Amino acid sequence: MPDLDGKVVLVVGASAGIGADAARVFAADGAKLMLVARTEGPLAELAAELEKDGHDVAYTTGDVANAADVARFVDATVDRFGRLDGAFNNAAMTQAGRLDQVPEEEFDRIMAVNVRGTWLCIREEVRALEDHGSIVNMSSIGGLRGSSGMGAYQASKHAVIGLTRTAAHDFGPLGIRVNVIAPGPTESPMLDATRRAIPGGVEERIAKTPLRKAGTGAEVGATASFLLSDRASHLSGVILPVDGGFVA
Template sequence: MSEGTGARDSVEGKVVVVTGGSSGIGRASAAVFAEAGMRVVIAARNEERGAEAAHEIRSRGHEACFVRCDVTSPDQVRNLFARVVQQYGRVDCAFNNAGVSGDGRLADLTPQDFDRAFAVNTRGLWLCMREELRLMSAQEDGGSIVNNTSVHGIRTIFPGIGAYVASKHAAVALTRMAAMEHAREGVRVNAVAPGPVESEMLAASEAAVGGATTWRRLIPSGEIGTPRQVADVALWLFSAASSYVNGQAVGVDGGFLAT
């Protein structure tokens, strides 16, 4: 492949699994990956929205399917990847995007609140990565994994979201560990670390941390990001254009982490 080959050219035809693909960043990313010629498998708990997202992609002439999956269930995660392999024979890329918020001061959280954040954002991420790493390590040409973490997994600034922050720090650590353990098998593992992005989660954060209003004061650009801006970075991380990038958490944040 020549050095001038673009990101979209180098991912065409590859199979990508997108967890949490029924809404927000996941849904936008599935559409971006499909536009680039990737074969997209959308996984999510919400069957109606997930099937709708896959249908939208197919209506534009691209390839997509939906598999219902709760990433907190080892059996459902195994079933997801078994179905992907049954249909396509391989998994080239994975965007581990499923996540939940975790609002509340640490002293006020219940064990159930704390466990919920880690069940999805950390343990669920690991369950998916475990299957992806096993499959990709056995493939001659490896694969590429991108985890959706957060700027909160790199820099802690807001009180009142301790469980979420802790789970995202752990997600970044898992990313780096997996990259180190599987680099020689041709598997790259990176993360995107979004700042504020137009989404249901941002809107829901208004009460806890001030939402978009607070973020605009903290972002050098003063702008709230879009799901597509995150998706474009994930696509680049899948591509040959980023072939020497591994174990990184790339901020997609309008310059926030630079402040």
């Protein structure tokens, strides 16, 4: 049987890039999906694509930085499918610029989406998961080490790791596992934005990666699928780099 056969999985930040590619992996692995992002058009297109292949998929819009939105889309998942078994918290925004050059409003928005948004998702998902299930959060190798030019983003991704570790302790006794993936450079619209903002930075990092390539959203999705599945039943609080060996 596929790893996620019959499981109901909420995919937050599903409209493009890693989120959309991961949703395709989860569907192929047998999951029923609720797709969430801020923009409806790409969600509708992805849902139609997956439904055409015979998968059970629904979607709704929402902003992870808005507590009411998060409660609503978690409730919508349970209303549509009758339960929640797992969640992939992927919504995020990036940033470039030295720490002393980051506008306050940009710093605040990054923290609102990447940190507050992850916390709000965990809070509402735990309520719906009740006494079972798995949450996979998305950090970055930028949450494991520092580098110049993306300090606000990296601070937010360090925070996601801290939230995940605490959540593993808080909710493990309830039967809920919480893990975090830390991707290296992964082909996506966000990576393209980083290429534009920091010319040569992505290529330099790939050159220092043992596998000498950027990852794909499908590779990240396959890792998340494993962590969401019962095959990872004794894994919680794990920080799993999917980075071609960069942090080895």
